[in-house]
Amino acid sequence: MARTWERSKLSIWVWCVLAGSCLGRFVVEKNSLKVSTPASLKGSYESAIGNFGVPQYGGSMPGTVFYPKDNRDACESFENFNASFKSATRQLPIVLLADRGVCYFTLKAWNAQNGGAAAILVADDRDGDLITMDTPGEDHGDSGYLQNITIPAALIKKSLGDDIKKALSDGDMVTMHLDWTEALPHPDERVEYEFWTNSNDECGPKCDTQIEFVKNFKGAAQILERKGYAQFTPHYITWFCPPEFLSSDQCRSQCINNGRYCAPDPEQDFGKGYNGRDVVLQNLRQICLFKVANVSSKPWLWWDFVTDFAIRCPMKEEKFTKECAEKVIQSLGVDLEKINECIGDTDTDVDNPVLKAEQDAQIGEGSRGDVSILPTLIINNRQYRGKLDGGAVLKALCAGFQETTEPAICLSSDIETNECLENNGGCWQDKVAKITACRDTFRGRVCECPLVQGVKFVGDGYTHCEASGTLHCETNNGGCWNDTRGGRTFSACVDDSSTGCKCPPGFTGDGVNSCEDVDECKEKKVCQCPECKCKDTWGGFECTCSSGLLYMREYDTCISTHSAKKSNFGGFFWIVIFGLAAAGVGAYVVYKYRIRSYMDTEIRSIMAQYMPLDGHVEVPSHGSHTDI
Incomplete structure (x- = not known):
């Protein structure tokens, strides 16, 4: 009995840690709800985004509110009441208003979706701040429909719900816009996002959903990262063991580094299968793989590893081991030695810098609250709410880009x-x-x-x-x-x-x-000389002269063609005469200089044979000679 109590006490404490600590700060993510009619309700109101379904991040949805006469808490199928609120052609979509209480939020949304509603609003049944509508716990057996919920869901305050109900009872039509355009920040051309996950694959529907998401979203994630559109970081939640339980079997089997970093037992059975310690070690290995791949400028290899590890090393087949993980790492070409160096010694009583940084990152800062829902995403420092679905998450990431900077993947017909x-x-x-x-x-x-x-x-x-x-x-x-x-x-x-x-x-x-x-001739701005005749042309004019005269456009005048020819001939004649005279004088000068120079040279050569001349050097004889 004491052992059962101790286990229950430890489980409660673990829940507090995994939920962001009992003293942690949980942030309710909201979208805007804008009522158009009636005039008495016109305005903007807050609504809390549910952590299921598919919020239309970056978009909006018009709708007409419908509040059923029966099954107002939406806990039963509307088929049992012969009720259907599917909107007719060219009619605004139907937004179902349901009362809080009696059953799970997700069941209300499922029944609303099957009844034909495009969205569901749940009116709170108590005054106070809004909360986030979450999915049922892992022990909820009838949860097969969770991943099939595709309509958006939001919680509204009791006061707004009462006002809408009254307006509808008075015969007014209530129309509104559910608006998610500002639900996520979109400051620049790059999106930064984190995926808070776990290597455990035996935690029920949430783990199955997580694995499917990684497989389906891997392609889009790698496109965004390879081209620098997004900066991605994976994170893993761990908790630490209270000092009074350090010597217990639970902490020894679930923790490393003397209780500093722990994870829940996958099967919630400490004597069966793998334990929390195995999960923590695999979490650490996956973080280190990302860090090593990121240093080599290939951070997207994390998606390949997690996908391949889930296929090749599942717990159900008892392959959730270090050896299996290392084979996957080697197949991807990542440096295994550097990964093991990053992991460090997990048996010593010291802090592990990698896991300590993960615990610090879990604590919220600024507008972001503590990470308390697993698995989840944080996009541009704002927590994602809704179904963990590849298409829904891609829409949310696309909503994080500044307008006109989105990559092509965000503008496909399947996305927007x-x-x-x-x-x-x-x-x-x-x-x-x-x-x-x-x-x-x-x-x-x-x-x-x-x-x-x-x-x-x-x-x-x-x-x-x-x-x-x-x-x-x-x-x-x-x-x-x-x-x-x-x-x-x-x-x-x-x-x-x-x-x-x-x-x-x-x-x-x-x-x-x-x-x-423009008719220049008509305006008499050209061809104004007495002998000129003007003819208008498209974009200009033609001006001619009478009596055989020649028109000079630059002077707007007419001149005689004969005088022009005579003048030109006379000038040409004198130019030729002066040219010939200059050529003759030049030839005479050259001739006289060359003849005189030649004669002087010959005379001096003859005279030098008979008498020495000043400046003339005697050339010795080239006959035979005798050595003395």
Whole structure:
């Protein structure tokens, strides 16, 4: 009896630690509920997101509230009451309002979903702060439906529930929006998230769900991490044994490092199968694998290891061992020696730096509460609520990106609706050039003037956008008028740093829709000389002269073609004469200089044979000679 009491006492203490400690701080994650009608209820209210179902992170849901006459706590199937509240075509979805009490929150949501509701609101039955509706404990046998709940669920305060019930009883229609757009922070282009998990695979439905989630989400997680869109960190919850129980069989079988780091027995039977100590050691091994892989810039290998370990080393087949884990590690090419170095000595009475850091990280800081639900995720320092499903978690991660920075995986048709496909999202567009200011984002759409082939468009994005900067005329002619006639093209766009459109010379108009030809002849701004005759052309004019005169456009005058030819011939004649004279003088000078120089050289050479000359060196004879 004493042993049973001791075990119960220890189990209660363990529950306090795993629930974030009895003195820990639990944060209720909330979404906004906006009532549109009736006018007496119009406004925004808080609702607590349930820890099951699929909250629409990053989105919203309109709906009409329905409060049934029977089965108001939604603890029975609505088929028993011949009730169905599936919305008709083009009618707002139905949000079921149910009373708190009698049965599990999850059962209420399951019955509401089967009845055709798109969401469920549970009205609290007591005044006070909102709580988080959680799933039943692991000992709840009839929980096969938990993973099939796909509608969002939220708890509202008693006062709001009473007001909605009264409005409905008065014959008013209550319409609202459930809004999750700000349920998660979205400050920048990268999402940081943590997955709080456990290597134990024998804890019932939650462990099965956790393993399935890792398998299904691995591909998306690795895409986000490989390309730097997300920064992921796995964490593991451990507890420590109270000093008065250090010598007990429970602590020795569930803890390492003299009771500092413990995990519950997988089967809740200390004499059967694996124990908590085995779980803690495997947790530590998985953390160290992540750290070693992260140093080598391959943090995504953690997903491969956890998936492969669950398949190759399950507890049910008695393969949950160090040897099996090391084979998986080696198959992934991770340095096993560095992992074992990270694990350290688990039998000594000292702190393990890795596990101590994990316990410290479990404590909440700032807006984040203590980690108390396992398994769970923390996205941008905010705790995820809802079903641990690959698609639902991906939506939540996508809601953590700043608008227009989401990766392509967040904009697929399976994840979100592209609002730009309908009426261009109400944004500006140029149908001819197929340019639009509508940009699809995970939360909706933004109207933002685009950047096209290096050309930035500027404007409000709703009513107008126009190209700016250099080269902007190459894109749809800068949005300006242009036309081609008779092989000549005119444009109202100037390819420089200016903006706007201006009709070219010879045209008048707004430069955008049209430019009309100016009749320069009619306005008498050209061809004003007496002999001039003006003819208007498209984009210009032609001016001719009478009596064979030649028109000079720069002077707007006519001159005689004969005088021009004579003048030109005379100038050319004198240029030729002066050229020939200069060539003759040059030839004479060259000739005289070269002849004189040659004669001087020959005369000096002849005279040197008869008499020595000043500066002349006598050349010795080249005959035979005798050595003395």
